[in-house]
Each structure stands twice: as structure tokens, then as C-alpha cells.
Amino acid sequence: MKDEFQQPFRIHQYHYSVSSSDGISYQMFFIQSALAHAGISGSVFATRLNDISSPKAFKLDFEKMWDCDLLLIHHSLGNPSLKQLNHLEIPKALIYHNITPAQFFPHDPTLSALSELGRKQLQILKKDTIAAFTGSKFNFEELKKHLFHQPQLLPLLDIPEDLKEVKKKKQNSKKGAPKNLLFVGCLTPHKNQNQLIKTFYYLKKLLPKHSKLYLVGSQDPVFLSYLNLLIKQLNLNLEIKLTGRVTRKILEQHYEMADAFVCLSKHEGFCIPLVEAMSRQVPVFYLTTPGVKETMGNSGVALHTEDPFEVAQIIYTVLENPKALSAILRSQHRRLIELGREHNVDRVQKVLLKLVKQVRSTPYFQINRRESEQFITA
Amino acid sequence: MKLFTLFDEPDLTRRLNSEVSSALVRKAQDHNQVETTLKMKSKALGRLKFIKLHLLHKEFSGHPTHISRMLVASGRYAKRSLKLMKIRFWESQ
Numbered sequence: 001m002k003d004e005f006q007q008p009f010r011i012h013q014y015h016y017s018v019s020s021s022d023g024i025s026y027q028m029f030f031i032q033s034a035l036a037h038a039g040i041s042g043s044v045f046a047t048r049l050n051d052i053s054s055p056k057a058f059k060l061d062f063e064k065m066w067d068c069d070l071l072l073i074h075h076s077l078g079n080p081s082l083k084q085l086n087h088l089e090i091p092k093a094l095i096y097h098n099i100t101p102a103q104f105f106p107h108d109p110t111l112s113a114l115s116e117l118g119r120k121q122l123q124i125l126k127k128d129t130i131a132a133f134t135g136s137k138f139n140f141e142e143l144k145k146h147l148f149h150q151p152q153l154l155p156l157l158d159i160p161e162d163l164k165e166v167k168k169k170k171q172n173s174k175k176g177a178p179k180n181l182l183f184v185g186c187l188t189p190h191k192n193q194n195q196l197i198k199t200f201y202y203l204k205k206l207l208p209k210h211s212k213l214y215l216v217g218s219q220d221p222v223f224l225s226y227l228n229l230l231i232k233q234l235n236l237n238l239e240i241k242l243t244g245r246v247t248r249k250i251l252e253q254h255y256e257m258a259d260a261f262v263c264l265s266k267h268e269g270f271c272i273p274l275v276e277a278m279s280r281q282v283p284v285f286y287l288t289t290p291g292v293k294e295t296m297g298n299s300g301v302a303l304h305t306e307d308p309f310e311v312a313q314i315i316y317t318v319l320e321n322p323k324a325l326s327a328i329l330r331s332q333h334r335r336l337i338e339l340g341r342e343h344n345v346d347r348v349q350k351v352l353l354k355l356v357k358q359v360r361s362t363p364y365f366q367i368n369r370r371e372s373e374q375f376i377t378a
Numbered sequence: 379m380k381l382f383t384l385f386d387e388p389d390l391t392r393r394l395n396s397e398v399s400s401a402l403v404r405k406a407q408d409h410n411q412v413e414t415t416l417k418m419k420s421k422a423l424g425r426l427k428f429i430k431l432h433l434l435h436k437e438f439s440g441h442p443t444h445i446s447r448m449l450v451a452s453g454r455y456a457k458r459s460l461k462l463m464k465i466r467f468w469e470s471q
Contacts, residue, residue: 198412233419234412285382298385305381309409310402314382317398324394327387 009356011035011042012065013095015074016081018046018057021218021245022186023272024074024097025052027135027156031072034158034348040356042068047081051245062088069356072133075125078117086128091359094125095154096134096143098269098291104190107222122146131355136270138291154351155343156270159279159336178210179319182258182282184251184273185265186217187224187242192264192287194230195308199262201234202312207319211239214254218245255280260319263292264306271295275339278332283325285315299335300328 013032018025028044035042044057045065058064060081065071071090076097079085086092099118105111126132126148133154134140143151181200185191193215200213215227219242231240246254261277261284268291275295277284284300286292296302301318303311318324381398384391402409 201412201415202408230416233416300385302383302385303381304383308412309405310381310398313398313401313405317394317401318382318384321390321394324384324387324390327384327390331385 007360009040009353009360010068011040011070011072011352011356012045012068013042013072013074014045014060014065014085016046016077016079017048017050018044018052019050020052021248023156024076025057026272027095027097028074029056030155030157031348031352034345035352037345038349038353040349040353047079060085066090069359070352072352073125073129075121076118077111078114078121082121082124086124092129093131093133093355094129094148096122096132096139096151098136098139098142098267100188100190100267104188104267107189108220119146122148130359133351136291136294138294139269152351153342155345155347157272157275157343158345159275159340159343176208178212179207179259180211180257181213181315182216182254182261182277183214183263184216184254184261184276185263185271187215187219187227189220189223190265190267191217192266192306193223193227195264195306195311196262197227197230197234197236197240198308199264199311199315200240201236202309203315204236204239206312206316213240214243214258215240216243216246216251216254255282258282260285260315262311262315263287264303264311265289265292268292268295274300275336278336281329281332283318283328284332285311285318295339297335297338299331 013028015024015028018028025044032042032044043055043064045060046057047060049057049059062084065088068090071085071088071092072095073082073085073092074095074097076099099115102112102115105115122143123146126146132143132148132151134143134151135154135156137153140151140153181203183191183193183196187193196213196215203213204211213236224242227242231237231242243250243254255276258277258280259282261274261282263271263274263284263286265271265287266289268289270291274284274286274292278299284296285303286296286300287306288302288304293302301314303314305311305314318328379399380391381395382391384394
């Protein structure tokens with residue numbers, strides 16, 4: 001895609017850390033690929049590269065970042081490199097990802113401080129960016145609370161509207177066959193995996209022998225230590241598997257063999273694994289915390305209790321009822337179609353192309369003068 | 379009490395909720411089994427392991443002890459940290 005002088009557009013992206021499996025990196029690569037399809041090039045930069053290397057992503061290098069029309073700064077927890085980044089005299093836009101509140105990191109002063117810093121830095125970003133985007137309505141409200149003018153929703157992932165790509169899952173309907181429960185998300189206190197372990201303690205007595213709970217995701221060392229002790233004390237070593245971070249291929253295998261996805265998270269901005277579970281025909285059970293509720297809409301099984309004893313009985317009763325299972329899958333399919341209208345490649349291209357065209361047609365000194373007003377709107 | 383919702387299926391939701399509620403009443407004596415088991419097993423643990431579980435449990439159930447900060451700092455459960463944990467534990471009694 002070029003402007004009237006046949007100069008190709010270029011949009012770079014930056015986040016403090018980039019890896020192959022976290023939600024923010026997922027959106028960065030999704031945006032990069034969506035823009036590439038529209039003929040807009042751009043690279044991904046990060047201060048810290050985890051299990052990823054160039055040319056997929058580059059280490060923060062100001063020399064390499066100059067040659068773009070726009071820099072998308074993804075922001076979550078506090079970013080120690082933000083000050084240096086703001087010295088770059090190129091138009092910048094914010095893509096806000098949720099900041100987990102400090103109260104969820106009582107055991108880790110570093111993460112707790114980064115959470116507070118992240119919120120403070122929103123004020124700096126408000127002044128230094130020309131537009132603000134976010135992936136969910138929950139985050140959108142948070143940006144408005146921080147007085148961002150006209151933030152816009154930007155898709156987090158691509159859900160094809162016709163859902164042709166939804167994989168049909170073979171339901172294990174054989175009576176007495178072991179059930180596999182799944183949760184995907186890093187092992188941290190706000191994802192509440194301790195409650196899932198306690199729930200499985202009760203479920204073990206209800207479900208067929210050899211049923212398992214898989215907790216997939218990277219691990220907070222102290223919380224992991226707690227979970228391991230809990231598993232050992234409750235004698236669930238054989239039934240609960242903490243897989244750590246896994247490759248996309250292994251993740252697909254987990255979705256493939258899952259009979260239920262259980263999410264007892266206390267805090268989420270938008271939960272991509274829930275969408276992945278829905279699109280692979282896995283029934284989802286969830287606590288109705290704001291970000292999770294927004295992802296699920298009116299679908300799946302909304303839990304109104306987090307008592308492990310009660311949740312276990314609910315999961316067992318629903319999984320045993322074929323009528324309930326088909327009702328859940330129907331509602332999830334409908335939700336995916338709804339989400340597909342908001343989250344798709346076309347929308348990313350449309351929103352960012354409009355922004356980059358406006359940037360190109362506005363002299364830089366004017367962008368600077370008006371940047372505190374976040375002048376560019378949808 | 380409504381324990382869960384299946385969307386667009388009010389009758390099924392009502393029927394399954396009542397099924398779950400009756401099962402919960404029938405098994406009411408099992409309700410706190412997790413906590414009882416943890417308590418019982420903790421007695422059989424070695425002193426240091428018991429302290430570790432007790433503190434971590436407190437930390438992640440809304441009563442931060444700030445002990446695990448040391449664990450993050452030290453990177454692993456070094457003997458020295460356990461010693462400090464032991465002291466703090468007895469101080470908190």
C-alpha cells in the first residue's frame with residue numbers, strides 16, 4: 001500500500017518483551033501479518049526477546065526504528081524503556097493491553113512495582129501518542145478512566161466470519177471414558193489455578209478413573225511452588241499435569257483432547273484461550289469476571305460460585321448431560337460469529353490504514369502540536 | 379440459589395441447577411474436605427515443609443506474609459531462606 005507519491009507505508013511495533021506464546025506477542029504478529037496482506041511492511045521490536053529471534057522480532061534498536069510512518073507501542077506492565085522510546089521523533093500510537101492490578105502480586109515486589117508503574121506511564125503515553133487502541137471494551141473503559149480521548153477498539157485476533165476454519169472436534173461420548181480438563185494461561189495468582197486444583201480434588205471422585213487436569217502456561221516460581229505443594233498434599237500428582245510453556249503444536253493437541261475448558265481467573269483483559277477453546281468445540285466453564293464475561297458473551301457455562309466443591313459438582317453434572325453439552329456448543333458457536341464481526345483482519349487493516357494515511361498527510365510539527373489531544377480518530 | 383447459567387436454556391438451567399443443589403445437599407459432609415485434608419496432611423509434614431505450605435497458603439489466600447518475597451530474591455528455597463521463614467513463622471504466632 002502506497003500514498004499518492006508511491007511511497008510504501010511502514011508501521012513498526014514495540015513491546016517491552018516479545019515471546020512465541022504470550023497474548024501481546026500474539027496480537028503483534030497478527031497485526032504485522034494483517035498489515036503485510038494490505039501491502040504495509042513493518043517490524044516487531046522488543047527490549048527483551050524471549051525464545052524468539054530476528055527476523056521474526058528485533059532487539060530494540062533506535063537506528064532501525066526511524067524508517068517508519070508510525071510506531072505502535074504495546075503497553076501492559078511498566079516499561080523501563082519508555083523514556084528512551086519517547087525521544088524517538090516519529091508519530092506513535094498506543095495499543096493498550098490490560099495491566100494486572102498490583103494486589104495480585106503480594107509475593108513479588110518487582111511485578112507489583114511494574115504494575116503500578118504501568119498505570120503511571122499511561123499518563124506519559126497519553127501525551128506522547130496520537131491515537132489509542134485496545135482489544136476489549138473492558139480495557140476501553142480503563143483508557144477512558146485515564147482520560148484518553150476517543151480510544152478505539154482494535155482486533156486482537158482473526159476469527160473468520162463464516163467460521164469455515166473451525167475445527168470439528170470428535171466428542172468422546174463413550175461412557176466411562178476418562179475426561180480431560182484444560183486451562184491455558186500462565187501460572188499466576190490472578191489466574192486462580194489453586195482453586196482449579198481444589199476443584200479437581202472433588203472432581204476426581206466423580207469423574208471416571210484416569211481423568212486429568214492440564215494446566216498449560218509459563219510459571220511464576222513462587223506460585224508454582226505453592227501449586228506443587230498443593231498437588232502433593234492433595235495426592236493429585238498423577239492426575240494434574242503442569243506442562244509449562246508449550247509449542248503451538250502441543251497446545252493444539254491439548255485442545256483436541258480436552259473435554260472441558262475451565263477458567264476461574266479473577267482478572268483478565270480479554271482471554272484469547274477462551275476463544276481458542278470455543279473455536280475447537282470445547283465446552284467452556286468460567287467465572288464471570290469482567291474481561292472473561294466480555295469474551296464469552298452469552299455463551300458457555302457461566303459459574304456463579306467459585307467454591308471448588310460446588311464447581312466440581314456443576315462440571316460433572318453438565319458433562320454428563322448430552323443435551324446441555326450441545327446447548328453449550330451451540331451458544332459458543334453463535335458467540336464466535338459475533339466475535340468474528342469485531343475481530344478480523346479487515347478491521348485491523350481499515351483502522352490502521354486510515355491512521356497511517358492521516359499521519360502521512362499531516363506535517364510532523366502539526367502532529368506534535370496536537371498530540372496531547374490525540375487528534376486522530378476513527 | 380442459581381449456581382450456573384446455560385444461555386438460552388432456562389428450563390435446562392433450572393433443572394440442572396436443582397440437580398446440582400440436591401447433590402450438594404446429599405454430599406454436604408464432604409464440603410470442606412480439601413481444607414481438612416490439607417490440615418491433616420500438614421501434621422505429617424516435616425516442620426520446615428509445613429511452614430512453607432502454611433506461609434504460601436496464607437500468601438495466596440489474601441493474607442500476604444511477604445515471606446515469599448525473599449524466595450523471589452533468593453531464586454530458590456535456600457537453607458538460609460528457610461531459616462528466616464522459620465523465625466518469621468514463630469514470630470507471627
